[in-house]
Amino acid sequence: MKPTIRDVANRAGVSVATVSRYLNNSSLIAPVSRDKVRTAIDALNYRPNMMARGLVKQNTETIALVVDYSHEEIYGNEFFLKIQVGLEREFSRHGYYLMLVNIASAGEAPGLIKKIILEGRVDGIVLLNEMAEPSVIHLLNEMEVPFVIAGRGEYKNAAWVDIDNVLGGYVAANKLIGCGLEKIGFITNSFQKRFVKERFEGFQKAMMEAGLEYAETWVAAGLNTYQDQIKFLKECEKPVCDAYVVSDSYIAYHFIKALKNSGYSVPKDVQIVAFDNQLLSEVSEPGITVVDIDVTMLGVHAARFLLDNLYRLDKNYEPQARHELLGVRLIERGSTL
Amino acid sequence: MKPTIRDVANRAGVSVATVSRYLNNSSLIAPVSRDKVRTAIDALNYRPNMMARGLVKQNTETIALVVDYSHEEIYGNEFFLKIQVGLEREFSRHGYYLMLVNIASAGEAPGLIKKIILEGRVDGIVLLNEMAEPSVIHLLNEMEVPFVIAGRGEYKNAAWVDIDNVLGGYVAANKLIGCGLEKIGFITNSFQKRFVKERFEGFQKAMMEAGLEYAETWVAAGLNTYQDQIKFLKECEKPVCDAYVVSDSYIAYHFIKALKNSGYSVPKDVQIVAFDNQLLSEVSEPGITVVDIDVTMLGVHAARFLLDNLYRLDKNYEPQARHELLGVRLIERGSTL
Known part of the structure; x- marks a missing residue:
């Protein structure tokens, strides 16, 4: 498996942030740490890419919401729009933009997601649970990209929010x-x-x-x-x-x-x-x-989970696999007594 | 008024593309043109910024859709979602991503739009007609950012698509x-x-x-x-x-x-x-x-107008003020004989 920034940090005995500073030519790194990191990178044959740099710097301030408009029953209704509104509302409050990434066909998801990550376009990813397939989850974990699932996730180490x-x-x-x-x-x-x-x-x-x-x-x-x-x-x-x-x-x-x-x-x-x-x-x-x-709150809470994991990246890539089930409320009308 | 890339091109007697090549240190520029451009830049005290470079290079491949979720009757319904789906569908077909930019309060639009342009985040802008206010249109024209209005526009030099x-x-x-x-x-x-x-x-x-x-x-x-x-x-x-x-x-x-x-x-x-x-x-x-x-087609056609103007940018910044009214169809049901 391709070595990650964490492998480099572990081998060098320094924090991920230190490796990040090395990769970004920061002056805020002690010469001794610099040497350790360089040695670890050589030993592991680690190839830093745009993605690893962008992620640790969190400089895109953009989150991708992956959609598939060909699934109209999922992405073409009021339910989806409310999730999107909730996500955007919470992300924009924290200075992040929400970018829509449309999958043209089912098998295309991993490739397209990888592309936007490698191009350094995003800091994190939001998936609806229909999109949270093994190939996608595997990719995101391997690339160390924080993500959250709006809907029930079925993976360990995945953060998700769903309605109860x-x-x-x-x-x-x-x-x-x-x-x-x-x-x-x-x-x-x-x-x-x-x-x-x-x-x-x-x-x-x-x-x-x-x-x-x-x-x-x-x-x-x-x-x-x-x-x-x-x-x-x-x-x-x-x-x-x-x-x-x-x-x-x-x-x-x-x-x-x-x-x-x-x-x-x-x-x-x-x-x-x-x-x-x-x-x-x-x-x-x-x-x-x-x-x-409250579907809008599903979006808001999913955004919060992702933001929490983004902020934690400054210290170390240890995304929390948090799960949350949102409550419901009864609205009484004439069909009951 | 701040000189634009067009002012530089006009004064130097070269095309905008040539100025762009100069700004991007392209080798595809004749030494004599390079001198003319440099002289014009000095004379006008033109300050090339990230934005001007990004725009001419069209390298963000991202379009902003400006929304205001506080206006729920406009941005919180099926009508809006269909426009968004149409926009995204057409943009993604051409390799562009759609980014949502939410205005938190009415007066915030010009400032936020200016920010995303200066940060070099987008190649173009889509506005719904409620957002197409004089201050916003003026800003976009001054910054030479291609835009399109989904809905009836009321400005000369603005491209718009509406339903008839x-x-x-x-x-x-x-x-x-x-x-x-x-x-x-x-x-x-x-x-x-x-x-x-x-x-x-x-x-x-x-x-x-x-x-x-x-x-x-x-x-x-x-x-x-x-x-x-x-x-x-x-x-x-x-x-x-x-x-x-x-x-x-x-x-x-x-x-x-x-x-x-x-x-x-x-x-x-x-x-x-x-x-x-x-x-x-x-x-x-x-x-x-x-x-x-067909509200989805409103989004598709608006996207096409903007894409046409983006492609034209390679040659010169001369956005076309095209207008289109989309047709309607009658669906007959039991309320008529």
Whole structure:
């Protein structure tokens, strides 16, 4: 493996900052340290590059947010825009600029990220979790570039910030349990998405804690459209549940219509709690009670993690593998009593 | 006024590119030109800075998109995100990165823009028209930094791209006129916004061309909420119009509810055409016929204008003051027959 600036520092018995001063021809380095560093560099055949210099000096004051606009469901929505706004707000408060780096195709990520690092364009990288693949994480660790994952990271030594979706599902179910309801279902379009799995996990936890059991038939996936939902209500075991936790507002908006058009009153017959405070949860009749997540804060906190690691670089490259799960809040509207 | 690289070129009787080569110590400059440039620089007391060098070399490959997240109604919505996606897509195709530069307060724009230019961070600037104020335009012209306005610009020598909202209003009204309707109204929340004025202008044009007159009472502003609209329908001259052009989808969504709850059938009694293809136009019952604008293309075309001017810089700083109005398309749904 290619030697890093840390290997040089370790071998020379000096700090990374000292190696950095050597690389940058700083006068603030003792002649004896200079000799040690030079000897270590020779022994390891270390080749300092623009990147190592730029990083330690932190002189680009620019952070890259890696995006892939071909994944419109991830990068083309309000959720992403809020993360970006949160990131930019926090970075600009600390004198950093946010640069967008668009991956034209999936396999291109490591190459393009390496390019912007080698060109000395950035001090750090923000990835959404979809972009945090092994090849990318490996590259960033090897190049010693601080990064943070907005969303759940799955790597040791990676800093990430995510929404606590398990808590979200727990809060949603507990709202209904608190109303004295016992027959509570959970519907979604798909359990494939991690946030849906996590919300369902929280739902299960709340039901278990309350000593409530739920039948498998109360849980349904594939209910994306109004037609799916009308069919579900027609074919499902009667009576329908007293309440449903619905995995997102879009599905809940149509499900409330399907319930009304199937002869049920919301919230009198059936209560609904969904997730994410969006325009549809407001314009729905009745309005939809939602567990809301502050996505802008996800960006703000991710930026803070990265900034903390950037500041630490002055002393040594030891990025902290911090993780944080952000809380949720319940916004009550007419779909619950 | 501080002399510019063009002043030097003019006085020396050489091209800007030649002055640039001199500043960058290029070997591709004849000794006689070198002398002329040096003499002109001395005479004008021209002080080449990082910026002038960076610009002519175009070596940052970075474009700044100036934003102001405190104006959430402009920078915090899907419309803005689409412009950004279009810009980034086109810039990255040409090897440029898009950097976000957030203005923390209104008066800060010229200072911050000057800072990023002096620091040699960018080759060009994209402004939304709200940001294109005299102080900013003056600065960019003086510093000879290519820029483009996404939205309608009001300055000579500025390149801008906008949506043809007059055409939009014209297409909307003509859809209804083509259905044989004559009593057509226009409602909005406010005529203060330029795009509303322009859409209304197009409406007027279509009515005039069709030889139709409209009563002032058929045109109403201030109809933002469902309650406003219920009141309007209660108090307005009966019968209500056969059709309305509505200035945006949000208002149209609620207006259709207000019409239905006031006893009118849409589209049988009243037809509706609105603008902007959004989630609300789809989920409305009936769905809303809209004049759609391709906002992503606004970003793509704005990027192209700027790229064209960047490439021209190699020869001379003569940015083209090009303007373009992008077309619209009609998406027909259940709110019209």
